[in-house]
Amino acid sequence: MKKVNIGYANRLVAEGLELLIKGFEGYDVLHCIHNEKLLSYTSLNLSETSILIIELDIPRRSDIVHIRAILKTYPGISILLITGHPTITVSSELLDSGIHAYILKSCVPSDLKTALDKISDGKNYFCSTITGELLLEKNNHHQDERLNQLTPREREILILLVNINATCEIARKLKISENTVKTHKRNIQAKLGFKNIIEMLLFAVRNNLVEVGYNDLCFACPYFANN
Numbered sequence: 308m309k310k311v312n313i314g315y316a317n318r319l320v321a322e323g324l325e326l327l328i329k330g331f332e333g334y335d336v337l338h339c340i341h342n343e344k345l346l347s348y349t350s351l352n353l354s355e356t357s358i359l360i361i362e363l364d365i366p367r368r369s370d371i372v373h374i375r376a377i378l379k380t381y382p383g384i385s386i387l388l389i390t391g392h393p394t395i396t397v398s399s400e401l402l403d404s405g406i407h408a409y410i411l412k413s414c415v416p417s418d419l420k421t422a423l424d425k426i427s428d429g430k431n432y433f434c435s436t437i438t439g440e441l442l443l444e445k446n447n448h449h450q451d452e453r454l455n456q457l458t459p460r461e462r463e464i465l466i467l468l469v470n471i472n473a474t475c476e477i478a479r480k481l482k483i484s485e486n487t488v489k490t491h492k493r494n495i496q497a498k499l500g501f502k503n504i505i506e507m508l509l510f511a512v513r514n515n516l517v518e519v520g521y522n523d524l525c526f527a528c529p530y531f532a533n534n
Contacts, residue, residue, distance in 0.1 A: 309336065312338050314340050314359065322339060328419075337356060351379045356386065358387060358388060361399055362388075371389065385408070386408075387407065387409065389409065390409060391412040408426050410422050429476055451496070456484060456498045457499075460491065464481075465495055466511060466516050469516075
């Protein structure tokens, strides 16, 4: 049973999310906090939390600092951000904070369930802007010459990183140490200039190393309605 904490400024939305999630098999809501002070995260006890849901329509630097602090203190937590703006600027700093997923308020309940299931499996789930960019740019992008800088093993690690994400799972799959996986990841980032997993994902999709399936995308997003 995955334990979920909900932190939301809007009480109706927070309690609506709580009801939805309690109806999903395999999930339970520990706390549903719906006040502005929540965004400081000072009142949260996250020791038993598997997933933390946070509302961030306009992420501020202080929010990013708090996210990093949470993940440093509770490395086993996955963070799902929910925003109301399909055109939100997802900065490298936000992606590099360690978030695992973000969806829109316009998404349907099944998309929330998909996001929860993906991050519970150690994967990332990003809807709207990022997935749209992946789909639009893939067919117009020639193979990046930087791909030739990677060794066969580094290519394999790159594919696993964007598909699995969790270094411990990759280590088990390849029967190598987790430190070896982390070393390969650092080498890949150094060679290709990546700052976060999303830049890796973009690179992998554009160079046909992985596929983004339509079944994994959120079609309720305004992005898809307008394109």
